[in-house]
Amino acid sequence: MGPRSRHTAQEGDTLCLLEINARSVSVDLNNDASLLIDIPDALCERDKVKFTVHTKTTLSSFQKPDFSVPRQHEDFIWLHDALVETEDYAGLIIPPAPPKPDFESPREKMHKLGEGEATMTKEEYTKMKQELEAEYLAVFKKTVQVHEVFLQRLSSHPILSKDRNFQIFLEYDQDLSVRRKNAKETFGSFFKNMVKSADEVIISGIKEVDDFFEQEKTFLLDYSSKIKDSTARAEKMTRSHKNVADDYIHISATLNSLSVDDNTALKKFTNVEGRVASDEELKLTELLRYYMLDIQAAKDLLYRRARALADYENSNKALDKARLKSKDITQAEEHQQQCLQKFDKLSESGKRELTSFKGRRVVAFRKNLIEMAELEIKHAKNNMALLQGCIELLKSN
Amino acid sequence: MAAEMEPPPLGDAGQTDFREIEDGEGFFVSTVTTLESPEPSSPDPPSMPAEGISTNGPKQEDISLDDDPEDLFAEATEEVSLDSPEREPILSDGPSPAITPVTPTAMLTPRMGLGTAEMFERSLDEIEEDDSGDTFDMHIAVSDPEKVGDGMNAYMGYKVTTKTSMTIFSKNETTVRRRFSDFLGLHSKLASRYLHIGYIVPPAPEKSIVGMTKVKVGKEDLSSAEFVEKRRSALERYLMRTVKHPILLKDPDVMMFLESSELPRAVSTQALSGAGILRMVNKAADAVNKMTIKMNESDAWFEEKHQQFENLDLQLRKLHASVECLVCHRKELSVNTASFAKSAAMLGNSEDHTALSRALSQLAEVEEKIDQLHQDQAYADFYLFSELLGDYVRLITAVKGVFDHRMKTWSKWQDTQLLLQKKREAESKLQFANKPDKLQQAQDEIKEEIEELEGKVQQGEKDFELISKTIRKEVSRFEKERVKDFKVVIIKYLESLVQTQQQLIKYWEAFLPEAKAIA
Numbered sequence: 001m002g003p004r005s006r007h008t009a010q011e012g013d014t015l016c017l018l019e020i021n022a023r024s025v026s027v028d029l030n031n032d033a034s035l036l037i038d039i040p041d042a043l044c045e046r047d048k049v050k051f052t053v054h055t056k057t058t059l060s061s062f063q064k065p066d067f068s069v070p071r072q073h074e075d076f077i078w079l080h081d082a083l084v085e086t087e088d089y090a091g092l093i094i095p096p097a098p099p100k101p102d103f104e105s106p107r108e109k110m111h112k113l114g115e116g117e118a119t120m121t122k123e124e125y126t127k128m129k130q131e132l133e134a135e136y137l138a139v140f141k142k143t144v145q146v147h148e149v150f151l152q153r154l155s156s157h158p159i160l161s162k163d164r165n166f167q168i169f170l171e172y173d174q175d176l177s178v179r180r181k182n183a184k185e186t187f188g189s190f191f192k193n194m195v196k197s198a199d200e201v202i203i204s205g206i207k208e209v210d211d212f213f214e215q216e217k218t219f220l221l222d223y224s225s226k227i228k229d230s231t232a233r234a235e236k237m238t239r240s241h242k243n244v245a246d247d248y249i250h251i252s253a254t255l256n257s258l259s260v261d262d263n264t265a266l267k268k269f270t271n272v273e274g275r276v277a278s279d280e281e282l283k284l285t286e287l288l289r290y291y292m293l294d295i296q297a298a299k300d301l302l303y304r305r306a307r308a309l310a311d312y313e314n315s316n317k318a319l320d321k322a323r324l325k326s327k328d329i330t331q332a333e334e335h336q337q338q339c340l341q342k343f344d345k346l347s348e349s350g351k352r353e354l355t356s357f358k359g360r361r362v363v364a365f366r367k368n369l370i371e372m373a374e375l376e377i378k379h380a381k382n383n384m385a386l387l388q389g390c391i392e393l394l395k396s397n
Numbered sequence: 398m399a400a401e402m403e404p405p406p407l408g409d410a411g412q413t414d415f416r417e418i419e420d421g422e423g424f425f426v427s428t429v430t431t432l433e434s435p436e437p438s439s440p441d442p443p444s445m446p447a448e449g450i451s452t453n454g455p456k457q458e459d460i461s462l463d464d465d466p467e468d469l470f471a472e473a474t475e476e477v478s479l480d481s482p483e484r485e486p487i488l489s490d491g492p493s494p495a496i497t498p499v500t501p502t503a504m505l506t507p508r509m510g511l512g513t514a515e516m517f518e519r520s521l522d523e524i525e526e527d528d529s530g531d532t533f534d535m536h537i538a539v540s541d542p543e544k545v546g547d548g549m550n551a552y553m554g555y556k557v558t559t560k561t562s563m564t565i566f567s568k569n570e571t572t573v574r575r576r577f578s579d580f581l582g583l584h585s586k587l588a589s590r591y592l593h594i595g596y597i598v599p600p601a602p603e604k605s606i607v608g609m610t611k612v613k614v615g616k617e618d619l620s621s622a623e624f625v626e627k628r629r630s631a632l633e634r635y636l637m638r639t640v641k642h643p644i645l646l647k648d649p650d651v652m653m654f655l656e657s658s659e660l661p662r663a664v665s666t667q668a669l670s671g672a673g674i675l676r677m678v679n680k681a682a683d684a685v686n687k688m689t690i691k692m693n694e695s696d697a698w699f700e701e702k703h704q705q706f707e708n709l710d711l712q713l714r715k716l717h718a719s720v721e722c723l724v725c726h727r728k729e730l731s732v733n734t735a736s737f738a739k740s741a742a743m744l745g746n747s748e749d750h751t752a753l754s755r756a757l758s759q760l761a762e763v764e765e766k767i768d769q770l771h772q773d774q775a776y777a778d779f780y781l782f783s784e785l786l787g788d789y790v791r792l793i794t795a796v797k798g799v800f801d802h803r804m805k806t807w808s809k810w811q812d813t814q815l816l817l818q819k820k821r822e823a824e825s826k827l828q829f830a831n832k833p834d835k836l837q838q839a840q841d842e843i844k845e846e847i848e849e850l851e852g853k854v855q856q857g858e859k860d861f862e863l864i865s866k867t868i869r870k871e872v873s874r875f876e877k878e879r880v881k882d883f884k885v886v887i888i889k890y891l892e893s894l895v896q897t898q899q900q901l902i903k904y905w906e907a908f909l910p911e912a913k914a915i916a
Contacts, residue, residue: 226744233737240730247723254716362750366915373909380901387895
């Protein structure tokens with residue numbers, strides 16, 4: 001399905017209908033024909049975004065082979081948390097939850113535009129409005145992409161794709177809000193996050209028995225902070241780029257009213273500059289941001305494993321104590337066995353997960369860097385053609 | 398009055414200069430000095446020297462109508478008109494520095510007793526004829542800024558190189574050293590000489606106390622280097638603009654500025670000098686006057702042009718602000734790109750997959766190069782675009798000033814007319830006065846005043862017509878120059894953008910295989 005993008009935007013609270021094709025930050029995950037998921041369109045009303053989740057499947061576990069359901073962002077979060085809380089998946093890297101749709105930046109811009117309307121010419125205003133709409137569209141595309149990738153990661157995972165909650169998410173044709181977290185549970189998860197940060201201390205303190213995990217731990221801790229830094233700076237860079245593009249809009253509008261030259265080319269140039277900025281953002285910044293989150297998920301796996309290790313070590317100590325006191329030995333032995341099993345299971349799946357994670361990461365970086373470079377080249381060539389056309393026109397006058 | 402006139406008192410103390418005539422020196426020398434002795438040499442040196450002489454013209458004629466002195470004077474007049482170099486010593490008596498001979502015809506007309514206005518009219522036409530013969534071929538470069546001296550008395554000296562093939566210049570290539578106040582001094586002379594008769598004199602670059610203090614104090618940092626470069630470029634543009642003006646080019650002060658090795662120090666340009674304070678007071682007075690003059694614009698062209706310039710002013714200021722914004726943002730972009738490049742390099746270092754690690758380092762390098770590109774582009778944004786706009790915003794102020802001068806000229810003319818009217822009324826009132834003995838005297842006085850005023854009114858009208866004519870010519874020249882200027886600069890700017898895009902293509906195309914090589 002080729003890319004088609006259609007949107008209608010209206011004044012005030014935007015009501016956008018978006019049809020886009022599946023583009024993923026990660027590898028093309030929709031490989032396995034037995035379960036294909038995509039988000040063909042989304043609707044945004046005020047603050048709420050409604051995604052249409054479309055599933056095509058050959059699996060018998062589903063009631064229909066082809067169906068769609070409307071979902072909200074909160075539903076995705078519910079699914080993610082449900083997976084995280086499932087003990088059985090402790091040894092897996094749970095794909096990071098998609099971030100909340102953030103229309104703050106374009107909304108602020110729209111506000112400023114409304115205030116500054118009086119000082120601008122009609123043309124400038126229309127142009128700025130167009131830019132604003134493009135920005136809304138970009139944010140939109142981004143959020144759809146991120147939600148889609150989340151689902152696709154799940155569908156391509158051998159174990160997670162069979163999760164019951166996942167199935168409900170895809171299939172249940174009524175409002176999921178009944179199943180969503182209530183206030184108590186949200187508080188609970190908040191508390192869990194606090195505990196997790198304590199885990200950071202544990203994870204760095206624990207003595208690692210396995211070389212593989214030792215390496216992974218060092219790597220992930222270091223990489224995580226670096227990628228966080230890169231993401232922040234990439235964000236700043238693309239924001240500056242957008243500012244420059246916006247300035248060109250103002251300039252071309254004023255030049256127009258001066259009618260010094262024919263600057264339709266300059267106007268087109270501003271369009272292209274704006275697009276460079278948003279493409280750059282999509283490819284580079286989003287890539288970094290996604291992997292920043294993914295690395296966090298990988299780290300989470302390590303925490304869980306470290307905790308399991310700690311538990312195992314504790315159970316060993318308990319067993320020794322029990323043997324000393326000659327009391328509850330069988331119980332302690334059983335417990336120790338359980339912990340060992342859990343730990344081994346975690347280590348084994350963890351190793352698998354982390355290896356495939358690395359592979360996935362490398363492929364994703366490759367894809368995005370290539371695409372970004374190609375887009376930059378394409379835009380630069382466009383720009384050049386436009387500018388040269390403009391120069392020709394001026395010189396011939 | 399004639400009766401009161403004494404025969405040329407050869408031995409009279411009050412007219413000692415007559416002796417000089419007897420000595421056989423150029424008659425004109427003595428004539429002029431005689432006539433000038435009652436009035437001290439004008440305090441305002443730049444005011445057209447001819448003006449002093451022209452007003453003397455009529456007087457001269459008066460005298461020549463008289464008996465004995467008449468003959469001497471008559472001869473004197475003729476002598477002088479043939480020999481312009483004799484004028485030189487006279488003019489150099491004035492406080493203004495030596496004036497190199499200008500087209501003889503230009504100086505001659507006052508001898509015939511015509512007003513300054515007509516003189517200029519003629520010179521304008523003549524110079525236009527000159528132009529067809531001597532095409533404009535001149536290139537001025539301002540370079541090599543060097544700090545001279547130390548501490549708060551230090552200043553920046555600039556090298557001014559003039560390359561030309563025009564015949565009015567003595568050499569094909571001249572190099573002199575000038576300081577900023579020299580430029581300001583030149584502008585101040587040109588402004589006081591030409592602005593009030595309707596010529597658009599390009600404004601000089603602005604003073605900057607902060608910028609200069611940094612330089613003086615010896616701060617060797619990026620901002621003071623930028624400041625010096627900005628100033629150097631502005632001075633160069635200022636000179637080029639000045640010499641492109643056909644009248645200003647021929648001005649003796651301009652030529653002296655470009656050619657003589659030593660220039661008297663222009664102290665009146667200092668902000669806190671007496672002249673500086675006078676300037677400020679005048680500006681304030683002008684502003685008030687402008688508000689009170691209500692001109693009946695009979696000429697639609699002026700009305701239209703005035704409005705046009707108001708609009709242009711607004712638009713240019715807006716554009717200038719936008720471009721300054723652009724420069725700022727682009728500098729920001731450059732900084733952010735550099736910081737991202739560093740971060741990407743670090744990320745590449747910590748990446749354990751070798752091919753990806755290499756690709757990330759390459760990405761960091763590309764971004765670094767791009768950052769440099771952005772910096773260069775910001776430089777172009779500024780020096781090509783933003784500075785041009787700033788220049789034009791200031792130029793438009795000069796244009797508006799010229800329009801204001803026309804208003805003032807009109808106002809002066811009208812005031813004189815009113816005064817004349819009052820005197821005429823007073824005269825007719827006198828007809829009905831009762832005191833016959835004093836009547837004759839009073840009537841005579843008023844008649845004299847009326848005659849004088851009539852002359853002034855005529856002069857005022859002529860001045861007004863001349864300034865209007867000059868402004869029309871100037872405005873059309875300005876418009877042509879503006880369109881040319883903008884076109885040239887915008888083409889250059891677009892070309893700089895094209896270059897940036899070309900470089901971007903190169904960098905990303907070099908990166909692409911690296912990205913593809915990730916396995």
